[in-house]
Amino acid sequence: MTTFAAKDACQLLDADHIAVKHLFVDYARLAIAADAAASTAQRTALAMQICEALTVHAQIEEEIFYPALRAACPDAADLLDDAAAEHQEAKQLIADIRSIGAASSAIDTLVAELNVAIEHHVKEERDTLFPRARTAPNLDLLALGQRLRDRQQELQQTLQRPATADSAA
Amino acid sequence: MPKNTTPAPRRVASNNSAAKATARNTNSAPTGTAAATGTGPAASKAAQTNDLAAGMPFNAAKPAEHGFANGLAPQAGETVQPASRLATGSTLSEENASQKVGTVAPEGVNASIAPLDRVRVDSAGQALTTNQGVKVADNQNSLKYGVRGPALLEDFILREKITHFDHERIPERIVHARGSAAHGYFACYDAATDLTMAAPFQEAGKITPVFVRFSTVAGERGSKDTARDVRGFAVKFYTDAGNWDLVGNNMPVFFIQDAMKFPDLVHAVKPEPHHQMPQAASAHDTFWDFVSLMPESTHMLMWVMSDRGIPRSYATMQGFGVHTFRMVNAAGVSVFVKFHWTPTAGTHSLVWDEAVKISGADPDYHRRDLWERIESGACPEYELGVQVFTEEQAGQFSFDILDATKIVPEELVPIRPLGRMVLNRNPDNFFAETEQVAFCTAHIVPGIDFSNDPLLAGRIHSYIDTQISRLGGPNFHEIPINAPIAQVHNNQRDGMHRQAIPRGRVAYEPNSLAGGCPFQAGAAQGFVSVAASISAKEEQGKVRAKPEKFADHYTQATLFYDSQTPVEQDHIANAFRFELSKVTVPAIRQRTVAMLRNASEPLAAKVAKGLGMDTLPEPLPKAAVDVAAPEVMKSPALSLLHRPGDGSLAGRKVAILVAPGVEGAFVLAAQAALLEQGVVARIVGPRIGPMPTIGGEAVNADASMENEPGFLFDALILADGAQAVATLAQDGHTMEFIKDQFRHCKPILCVGAARQLMRQAGLPISMDKSLAQGGTGLIVVDPGEGVGAMDAFFTVMQKHRHFGREMDPPML
Numbered sequence: 001m002t003t004f005a006a007k008d009a010c011q012l013l014d015a016d017h018i019a020v021k022h023l024f025v026d027y028a029r030l031a032i033a034a035d036a037a038a039s040t041a042q043r044t045a046l047a048m049q050i051c052e053a054l055t056v057h058a059q060i061e062e063e064i065f066y067p068a069l070r071a072a073c074p075d076a077a078d079l080l081d082d083a084a085a086e087h088q089e090a091k092q093l094i095a096d097i098r099s100i101g102a103a104s105s106a107i108d109t110l111v112a113e114l115n116v117a118i119e120h121h122v123k124e125e126r127d128t129l130f131p132r133a134r135t136a137p138n139l140d141l142l143a144l145g146q147r148l149r150d151r152q153q154e155l156q157q158t159l160q161r162p163a164t165a166d167s168a169a
Numbered sequence: 170m171p172k173n174t175t176p177a178p179r180r181v182a183s184n185n186s187a188a189k190a191t192a193r194n195t196n197s198a199p200t201g202t203a204a205a206t207g208t209g210p211a212a213s214k215a216a217q218t219n220d221l222a223a224g225m226p227f228n229a230a231k232p233a234e235h236g237f238a239n240g241l242a243p244q245a246g247e248t249v250q251p252a253s254r255l256a257t258g259s260t261l262s263e264e265n266a267s268q269k270v271g272t273v274a275p276e277g278v279n280a281s282i283a284p285l286d287r288v289r290v291d292s293a294g295q296a297l298t299t300n301q302g303v304k305v306a307d308n309q310n311s312l313k314y315g316v317r318g319p320a321l322l323e324d325f326i327l328r329e330k331i332t333h334f335d336h337e338r339i340p341e342r343i344v345h346a347r348g349s350a351a352h353g354y355f356a357c358y359d360a361a362t363d364l365t366m367a368a369p370f371q372e373a374g375k376i377t378p379v380f381v382r383f384s385t386v387a388g389e390r391g392s393k394d395t396a397r398d399v400r401g402f403a404v405k406f407y408t409d410a411g412n413w414d415l416v417g418n419n420m421p422v423f424f425i426q427d428a429m430k431f432p433d434l435v436h437a438v439k440p441e442p443h444h445q446m447p448q449a450a451s452a453h454d455t456f457w458d459f460v461s462l463m464p465e466s467t468h469m470l471m472w473v474m475s476d477r478g479i480p481r482s483y484a485t486m487q488g489f490g491v492h493t494f495r496m497v498n499a500a501g502v503s504v505f506v507k508f509h510w511t512p513t514a515g516t517h518s519l520v521w522d523e524a525v526k527i528s529g530a531d532p533d534y535h536r537r538d539l540w541e542r543i544e545s546g547a548c549p550e551y552e553l554g555v556q557v558f559t560e561e562q563a564g565q566f567s568f569d570i571l572d573a574t575k576i577v578p579e580e581l582v583p584i585r586p587l588g589r590m591v592l593n594r595n596p597d598n599f600f601a602e603t604e605q606v607a608f609c610t611a612h613i614v615p616g617i618d619f620s621n622d623p624l625l626a627g628r629i630h631s632y633i634d635t636q637i638s639r640l641g642g643p644n645f646h647e648i649p650i651n652a653p654i655a656q657v658h659n660n661q662r663d664g665m666h667r668q669a670i671p672r673g674r675v676a677y678e679p680n681s682l683a684g685g686c687p688f689q690a691g692a693a694q695g696f697v698s699v700a701a702s703i704s705a706k707e708e709q710g711k712v713r714a715k716p717e718k719f720a721d722h723y724t725q726a727t728l729f730y731d732s733q734t735p736v737e738q739d740h741i742a743n744a745f746r747f748e749l750s751k752v753t754v755p756a757i758r759q760r761t762v763a764m765l766r767n768a769s770e771p772l773a774a775k776v777a778k779g780l781g782m783d784t785l786p787e788p789l790p791k792a793a794v795d796v797a798a799p800e801v802m803k804s805p806a807l808s809l810l811h812r813p814g815d816g817s818l819a820g821r822k823v824a825i826l827v828a829p830g831v832e833g834a835f836v837l838a839a840q841a842a843l844l845e846q847g848v849v850a851r852i853v854g855p856r857i858g859p860m861p862t863i864g865g866e867a868v869n870a871d872a873s874m875e876n877e878p879g880f881l882f883d884a885l886i887l888a889d890g891a892q893a894v895a896t897l898a899q900d901g902h903t904m905e906f907i908k909d910q911f912r913h914c915k916p917i918l919c920v921g922a923a924r925q926l927m928r929q930a931g932l933p934i935s936m937d938k939s940l941a942q943g944g945t946g947l948i949v950v951d952p953g954e955g956v957g958a959m960d961a962f963f964t965v966m967q968k969h970r971h972f973g974r975e976m977d978p979p980m981l
Contacts, residue, residue, distance in 0.1 A: 004937045015938040018980075022944045022973030028734035029968075032808045109803075115735040116771065123977060 004149075008141035009065055010130045012148050016057045017122045023050045024115040031108040043103035047111055051094045054118065056155045058087045060148045069129065072139040076132050083129065086121045090114060210261050217256035218682060224249035225681035230689070241501075241700050245691030249684045257673045257683050274672040279657045281647060281669050288649045289597065299329055339604070340639045341390040344435055345401045347449070348384030349394075349483070349536040350603040351543055353592035355379050355406060355553065361587055364504065364557065365496035367616030368408035370587055378407040380650065381592055382606055383483040383539065387438045388449025393528035394535035395519060396449035397478040397744065399469075402488030402510060403608040404590070412653045414612040415508060416632065420477060421489035423573040424466040426719050428627015433459060452751035461760040464722040464789060465574045467768050471729040474744035475737060476518035476809055481883075481969075482538045484549035484820060485517040487812075492625040493563075493570045493577075495618035495699055496555070503699045505563055505570060505620060506555040507577050509584050513550040515814020517969045521744060522979070523913045526880045534881075538820070540595055547819035547847050549592045554584035560701075567797035568725065569718035573624040575725055578801040602650045607636040618699045623715075641665055658687035720793035726768035728799060732807040736972040742772055743977065746779035759786045767791060816967050819847025823966075824882040826906065826923075827854045827870055830892025833862025835920065835955040839886055842959045848966075850886075853877055855900050863890055879906030880913060884966050889921030889952050897926055904930045908981045914946065914970040918962045921952035931981050939973060946971030 007015065027046045030039040066080050093114040100107050133139060193211050229247050233239045251257055254276060266272045274280075281287075297305045305326055312324035320327070342348075355377045361370040369377040384401035385394065400419040405412060424434050437459035440446050447453050451473070460466040472478070480486040490508030497503040519527070527534045542549055556577050558570075568575040596602035609632035610625065619625055636645045642665030645651055657669075660676045675683035689695065730738060745765070749758045758780060765773040766788035777785050805811045823843055825836050836852060843850035854860055854870030862868050879885065885907070897903040907930035910917050919927055927949070939945050946965045950958045965971070974980065 004941070005934055007934055011933075011935045014933070015935040018935055018974060018976070019938040019942050021975075022939050022942060022971075025734075025736060025971070025973045026944055028736065029810050029813075032734050032805045032810045033813070034805075034811060036805070112735055116738070119735060119739065126976065 006142070007145050007149075009068075009144035009148055010133055010141060012145045012152075013057070013061065013065065013125065014130070016053065017118075017125070020050060020053050020057070020118065021122075023053070024111070024118070027111050028115065031103075031111070036108075040103045043107070044101070047097055047103060047107055050111065050114070051097055052156075052159055054090060054094060054114075056152055056159070058090065059155060060151050062087065064144065064147050064151060065133075068139065068144055069133055069136070072136040073132050076129070079124070079128055079132070083121065083124065086117065086124070090117050090121065093117060210255070214255045214258075214261060217252040221249055221251045221256045221684055222681040225679075225685060228679050230679070237700075241697065242692040243689065243695070243697065245693065245695075246679065246688030247685050248688050249681065251684050257675075257686075259673050263672075274670075277656075279669065282652045282654055282657060284654075285649050288601075299326055300333065301329075339641070342384075342639060343635060344386050345382075345384040345403075346390040347388045347392050347394070348382045348401065348603060349539050350380060350382035350596060350606060351539060351549075351592040352594040352596065353379050353381060353548070353590060355404075355588055355590045357588040358586060362498060364498060364506075364555070365616040366499045367413065367496065367614055368410040369406055369413070370616070377409075378654065379590060379592075380405045380407070380602070380606060381590070382603060382608065383535070385449060387435075387451065391532075392449035393532040395479060395524040395527045395532075397451065397473065397521070397524065397748075398449065399473055399478070400480060400483070400486060402486070404488075404510075405606065405608060405612075406614075407654045408614055409655055410614045410616075411655045412612050412651075413614045413617060414608045414610065415490055416608045416610045416628070417488045417490045417508065417510070419480065419486040419488055420469065420472040421491060421507070421509075421576050422469050422472060422725075423491055423624060424460065424469045425463065425624065426465050426572055426574055426715060427623045428631070429623075430463070431624075431627060431631070434463075450751075452748040454752050454754050454757060457749065457752050457757050457761055458754070461757060461764050464764055464767070464792065465719070467722055467726040467764055468574050468729060470745075471726050471741060471768070474741045474748070475729075475733065476520070476740050477516075478744070479519040479521065479524040480535070481517040481519055482514070482542070482549075482820065483535055484539070484542055484547075485512050485514050485814070487511055487516055488551065492573055492622040493620040495620060495701075496557070497616055497618055497699055501697075501699075503618060503701070504557050504559055506557055507582075509554045509556070510551040510590070511554065511584075511812065513552065513589075513815050514817060514820065515969075516809040516812040517814070518809055520740070520913050520970070520975075521747065523880050523909070526878070526909065530878050531881055539592075541849070542820045543592060543595050545820075545847075545849065549820075551590045552586055553588050553590060554586045556582040556584055558582050567718075567799050568721065569716050571620055571622045571716065572719045573622055574719075574722070578728070578804045579806040580801045580804050605640065605645075605648045606650045607632075607640060607645045607648070609633050609636065613696075615694075615696045618701075621701070644668065660687070717793070718797070721796040722792060723767040724796055724799050728801065728804060729807050730769045730772055731802065732804045734808055734810055736975065737808060737810070738772070739975075739977060742775040742779065745772070745776040749776065749780055758782075760789070762786055763789045813967070813969075817847060818843075818963060818966050820849075821847075821883040821966065822849045822851065822881065823884045823886060824851055824853045824872070824877070824879065824906070825886045825888060826874075826897060826903065827852055827860050827868055827888060828890075828893035828896035828900075829861045830896065831860060831862050831868060831888050831890040832864070832893075832920070832955070833860075833866030833868045834864050836862070836868050836888050837866055838956045839888070839918075839959060842956075846963055851877065851882070853906075855896065855902070860893075874900065874902035874906055878902075879909040882910070882915070883969075884916040884962070885910040885918070886955075886962070887917065887919045887923035887926055889923055889955065891922050894922045894925055897923075898929055907932075911947075911974065911981045912979045914972050914975055916946040916962060916965040916968075916971070917948070918955070918958055919947070919949045920955035920958070921950075924949055933980050935980075936974070944971070945973060947974075 023046055027043060027050065030036065030043050033039065066083065069076055070080055093110055097107055097110045097114065133141060225247060230244055233244045263273045297308055299305060311327040312321045313319060314321060355369055357370050357373060357375040359373045369375060382401065382403045385392065385396050385398040386401065387398055388396050402417045402419050404415045425431065438451050438456045440448055441453060441455050460470060477486065488510030493505050493507060495503045496506045531537065539549065563570045570577065610628040611633055619629065637643055640648065644664045644666050647668040660678055662676050673683050678689065679685065730741065733741065749761055752758050762773050762777050762782065763786040765776060766785065773785060825839055827836055840850040840852065851872045852868060852870045853872045853874055855874060857870045857873050860868045860870055903926060907926060911932065940947060946968065948958050948961055948965065
């Protein structure tokens, strides 16, 4: 696994945002192409990669980042409630994508919807939550970043383990 | 002296002085023909003229002028062969040739349509002259009485020079004033005679010369190229059946449905009349006031606010005929068509921040790009295709094909390719060619015809009308660039600046005195309008109203927005945000967002949020509530990313940043590799000129960061070299250069020590995960690995832009 420079919580979450946006852009480029049929396997893989990345991202936000922020900034509760609601919307889309499984025009539409939803979520976090976090008193973003990273690696390994076992078998 | 090639035959002279006298008069003549008994040229001419007239004892074509059936198949006009050319000449004295007057007009020829060589001027080895051809001895001083004395009124040389200068300008085009053009050719793929008898499509491989002018619409003649605007895409086909102008745009729809609104639209978008601002911009009150009261503009607004409003190059944008036209085959069978030009290089655009910056550093960006592509052999190419459908099919569509705010989705009617256009020659002279070219939608040829689109109808009038004013009279068709390559013969005469010298005394038809010539061509050869019946459920009379389906203002706006990729949707929303933020009247902003709600709620919400509107206004009431269900809900062809192009990088520009102490071997190798791909690789330094290199290679910067800022390039290479990096690191231009490349999502290749520059420019630490994942368009390699990374660099360049790193607001 690639090792990355130490980041604070906002930087770490933003790294996820930027990385998944790249996947969305790649997906959209393939899906809109005249020869979209030729990229079905590639799009399926991308869709699953997006779902996995966002699942882990949402989970570490919900387990670690949001509670920490809720504690440090009691007046950010409304923003965090909105963020949680957006996660629910994204989770539903992820579930829908996974249930279809292979890339198709139906998945293309769902991935685009997920893209738009995440875009909105990312903008909210970047525009409102991160500045709150960065200015919150008594919030150690570096330590929080380390916790997020540890948990993220743990979840990624859990997700990848069955696949590794399959290929080994 | 030129040779007198075709002397008119003459009869032998005799001594019949009475007949001679009669024949020499230009008025009054005896009963019978004096020349019947007389001899000599005048008498011969009179006799032949009488024979010619007598050959047409009555107008035999007259009965055929009547009735519908005759109207569909007009007969060719009657002609009579004169005994000799004597009868049809203007004057007996045409036999007297001179260096100026030349000889006799060649028979049946309009010599003014010869290739442009006839008017080309090259002054090599020539002395300076006046316009009258008088050699000018002194072009430095006006004529004075004594060296310190008064200037003299008699100085005809000064006066001619100043007078001409004073009248150099002509009125600019009211719209599409800012433009650039090129010559080229259209090559037919296969004969499309089943569709049309139009000359360019009659046989495989047939070549038709073209002149193509691209333009913005709103800005004045000297305005910036990269304004957000629709682009004109006007093609003049010099066919062997006459000129055909396909006067299109880079967007297939328009703001309005009826030419009655054209002046209103243009007045609204032009600089506001009180203070004449803003130039070449739609982001102002009057434009948005008008369009938000004209909801039929919603679809077009989507196109203009999309990245199609800011193309990367004229070579990377589509073209469209906009209106529905007809094609007619030789059997007279007509079908409806929509014209599409598809660029071989793919559809690529700028991003808004980039377009704004370019308009400052290089307002001639698209003009320069077109010129340089052609000069370097990276000739712009487009495929012409048509969507073909019958009147019956059109009647079944959910939209009206006469409505210029509607497309025919490609998923409903696919495009049939007809041929390929290549632009391979720049004009010799901008004014003589690009400025004086006169495109007119009315210019069609047999095989092409109009639909009843009411916007097209107004354009058929407007273009010719405006050329008369702009080019100074009705003879603009004789200006060399406008002259057809087909023969031109008619009885239109005189007017300002007439060039042609018609031989003979006949300027009317029917005539017998010119043997009936030029004669009406008839249906077999001439243009015959399609006898389109006007479909109406009930009897209709003269009326000022639109068909009911024109009232569906939003369905295709929704189709366009929903067919874009999310990144493209972001750009549309951001463009609306930008434009509306410039509006000073909040009610206009509100009304526009209210209109957008009818097209797309997510779009309206996003725009409203960007404008700080806490609550969305109620949607605008719709002109039609019950609209037909659309056939197509999503059309990938509407996305720019649908057409990545043939993968060629030709015509792109790459900056290689250098400073003293750069790794010269890599710089030269990279430049050579890029040139091999047809890419223009410029060596850009803190200053222009030679740069000392590590290995002593001669590296000569041909641009500086000051004179060619980063946003003018499609991609960037940061070369290695510790001292060069140190120099660049202390130059503020470097950081702007890199930031813009990054912000505009362009490829960057960074070698060795140069990664310090990326860090210093502010490349966020959060990019590291994406860099490891790949697909960022950023290639960072270790020292010595630059050359090996060039292939990867070409691959990322093919993607044009890497929107994965695009955040709103931007990260850098």
